Amino acid sequence: MAHIQLNPRIRCVSISDQRSNYHVPGDWKLIWSLHVPPKIKHFCWRLLRNSLPTRSNLQSRGVHCQSTCVVCNQDLEDEMHMFMHCKFATDCWKVVNLWDKIASYMTSSGSFSSIMFATVRSLEVEIHARFVAMLWSIWRARNACLWEQKPVNAHTSCVLALDTVRDFMWCNRSNDTMQSATPGWSKPQAD
Numbered sequence: 001m002a003h004i005q006l007n008p009r010i011r012c013v014s015i016s017d018q019r020s021n022y023h024v025p026g027d028w029k030l031i032w033s034l035h036v037p038p039k040i041k042h043f044c045w046r047l048l049r050n051s052l053p054t055r056s057n058l059q060s061r062g063v064h065c066q067s068t069c070v071v072c073n074q075d076l077e078d079e080m081h082m083f084m085h086c087k088f089a090t091d092c093w094k095v096v097n098l099w100d101k102i103a104s105y106m107t108s109s110g111s112f113s114s115i116m117f118a119t120v121r122s123l124e125v126e127i128h129a130r131f132v133a134m135l136w137s138i139w140r141a142r143n144a145c146l147w148e149q150k151p152v153n154a155h156t157s158c159v160l161a162l163d164t165v166r167d168f169m170w171c172n173r174s175n176d177t178m179q180s181a182t183p184g185w186s187k188p189q190a191d
């Protein structure tokens with residue numbers, strides 16, 4: 001029986017080439033260290049790697065669909081519009097009191113991921129979770145608008161983002177408290 005032996009050198013070259021093609025520079029450690037649920041980290045990973053199915057991305061991959069924003073139906077729906085320039089997004093940032101902190105980045109040049117990394121880096125650590133949870137909540141609202149015809153509501157999306165962060169932190173604190181309060185096993189005293 002023929003036995004095919006893979007050449008490990010070829011496999012290594014192939015994998016490293018693939019990785020370098022998809023490498024997105026930025027402070028990824030900061031993203032992985034955020035105090036948010038894994039689903040929001042995963043969302044950030046997709047967002048920063050330009051892999052969310054925005055209409056702009058779908059069209060660039062050959063999908064025939066409308067190009068305008070699902071929410072406002074006015075401009076090309078890319079990441080910059082969806083999360084920063086769309087009126088719904090700016091309303092959300094204002095409700096969650098982050099607009100003043102991030103507005104200056106709206107006119108920055110560069111890729112969306114580089115602007116996002118710069119924005120996160122500029123924010124105080126205690127605001128990081130609120131910022132990325134809001135991005136996630138905007139995307140959820142956009143999807144609900146597209147697939148369930150639910151009108152977007154900035155206040156509702158902000159409540160979802162803040163509640164998600166608060167619940168995650170509360171659960172983590174509870175786990176820490178339970179672990180520190182759980183008595184360890186100790187040898188019973190002999191009579």
Ligand SMILES: [Zn+2]
Pocket residue numbers: 069070071072073074075081082085086087088
């Ligand atoms: Zn829009």
